Amino acid sequence: MSKYCMSSGYILEAEKVSAEYFSSEKDIPALRGVDISLREGECIGIAGESGSGKSTLALTLLQLIDEDEGRISGGNIVFHEKASGEKINISSINKSRLRKVRGKEISLITQDPYTSFNPVIKLYRHFREAYRVHNKVFKERDLKDKVSELLDSVNLRPAEKILNSYPHQFSGGMLQRASMALALLNGPRILIADEPTSSLDVTIQKKVMETLKDLRCRYNLSIIFISHDLNLISEIADRIYILYAGKTVESGPASEIFKNPRHPYTEALLKSLPKLGARGSIISIPGRAPQPGAVKEGCSFAPRCSYADKKCFKKEPPPVLSGERAWACFKRQ
């Protein structure tokens, strides 16, 4: 658990965010009212099994759900602009304002770095294009210097050669670091990292994590770190949100959650963790995570929960608040 450069002002607040994907029968509710908040300089971890809606949350924060595939059906996402102290409601601003937030205020890196780059375009053009969108006039020289510095900070050298290559000429780890550099090009204040290391080998995973922590301090980033791997999250996150079937079942400071989980699902997750230092974890909890849409009444974890009784299947538990912590369970009041 890292205590970097914390200050208490919120930079991003998302409230009751819901999103659904279209399907031929019934729309799939991938997010069902998620609240998250991020403070300046803080790193929050979003954990959850596959299908719990982690990537959907990342996309929703930048309004990137494809119109053909789904829609954001509710909630508010408020970004606190630093310069003006103004609040920007990301969920309701127009397209051109939104473009000024994307990549400039909030950047995204994804799981597979090969899908972050256009395969037929050299790296330099990616940087140049991204820079030009947010800086109408600039000197080529300044851009080159800036990019070299960024590449240096993610340990990619020599810049000239890197920038003259196509994405497929890199290994996954190198390209992921390049994608971090690209994400930071316009000096965003928030970095959303959606499983940035899960497509990489464990040893390379370590290095990329080091780079990420390094960047966090150097550029004073606020980070939303998404992973299914609680071990990884514990390395970097100050606070954690546990997502289950499109809902937050528990949230709170990382140290407290690890020490004393309240929600049965969190408890099960922690139990299933391999010992620290062992290989990447595969979470195994009896039963399977529900398909979104298959969630019926009551608590969505109830069918897999060893504490569940009748009430859990009937009503949805409201969140219990306690200091910085919150969880949603009838059995742990």
Added chain:
Amino acid sequence: MMIPVLFGITLITFFVMHLTPGSPVDGLMMSPEVDAGAILRLRETYGLDRPLHIQYFSWLSRVATLNFGSSFRDGRKVTLKIAERLPATILLNVVYLFLIFALAIPIGIISAVKHNKAIDKILAVCVFAGYSVPAFVVALILMMYFGVELGWLPVSGMVSINYEFLPFWSKVADIASHLVLPAVSTAIGGLAFLSRYLRSSMLEVIKQDYIKAARARGIPEKSLVLVHTLRNAFIPMITVFGLLLPALIGGSVVFETIFSWPGMGRLAYEAIMARDYPVVMGIGVVMAVLTLIGNFLADIGYAAADPRIRYE
């Protein structure tokens, strides 16, 4: 690789040609002035009396020395006959190609960007209407309307009778006006294919994660479509282009005949009708070579456009 393909194509052309009923001397047989002996002698001179495989190999050995022989009909060299028809065909097809790409690219882009919206559906109906009506019918309708009814455009040939006496720019205008109908009729059929191909290719690319990633960097939709999507969607079109090349220079038998366009397509038609074997075979070789060159260029173009592909 190239030699066997070339060999195969000419072999097939040769036997198909010879298996077709009729022979180059048929026309003479009808004539009362020609006796049976003369016909026999003619067949002998042309080597038509020998077995087919011998005929083929003797043709092949001559072609190996780049001797394509002379036309049965007028005795002129096959190479010369083909060479004089080439410019007309190339001109028509360059215009056709320009036209079809100039139309298909915007139609493809609009259909992809507005997919499943009204404009996409309207465009689809239009291009498919052009596609499903047989091209020669379209050609005849256009001829009737613009050529005969309105009298705006000439309906046959490449130049007017008084072409020789026109000043330079009028010559250009004259050829251009002759080009309109054949080029448009040819283009209408291919438009559906090309624009729909581009549309589906673009929709495929737009779904890709790197487009989403670019959007996440704040890149405006216009550049997403015109730079990222179009560039990648165009790569498979290069293959189509390679396939088009033989037709491009070989000319279209149907359209050149309908519009009496003095190109290689019409030459092929005339030669086939007259069983003018040397000319048909000569055109066969040209087409085979073009097909191979087309494939080769498509491969090179593909590698140039897609950095992930590199040939040793």
